[in-house]
Amino acid sequence: MQRNHELAVRVRADDDVIDKFEIEIDEMAIQLLTKAPLASNLRLVTVAMKISQNLERIGDEATKIAKRARDLSHEPPVKIQPWICRAWPTLALAMVKDALDSFVQKDSAAARTIIPRDKEVDALNKQIHQQLAQHMMENPTPLAVACIGLSLPRASNASPTTRRTSPRKWFISARRRTSGIRRKTDFPCAVKFFW
């Protein structure tokens, strides 16, 4: 428990540093925009600004995951195959790293090879959702539903398109299937995440 608290403090500290990096990168980029001799230089600088926004969001999501994990640490564990939980963040982080490397090295061929890898992350995301839905059907209690909040920030982080659509639809659909639970107030953690 103490170790988890220390890690949570570190995640918050990392997020603060990431926020400062974003501000510094914006300032550097604005300065560079005034000096850009070519249109292609302008594109590079604006893309760098966009990348820093996305990295900042990753930091925010990491903080959310830490908070959810802390909230749920006293609840019974949810049945998810451990290898999926390990593989998911590993794959997503490798994609981020390779994408950034391809940007820094101006390697468009390497960048193109990263795009199809998103399907692997999506497939793992789908498997986790299926396993969580199964768990909910077997354990139709508010606690079981609340445990799902643990995995959703990771889903959002891995796939922005999924974040906009699927989790909410999936959650509503799962709620309908779960007998005896009908109001938003019955889902404390999940509600906090979604509404």
Next chain:
Amino acid sequence: MENLFETGLDALRQKLLLMASRAETAVNESVQIAHAAQS
């Protein structure tokens, strides 16, 4: 002028790499907490 821009761009790239490294650390730490919560 162009050299000045290239130097600035290099610094920007380095800063992005540092930021990404910090983001990676944050994700790894939060995933460790999540794993511990689930075990």
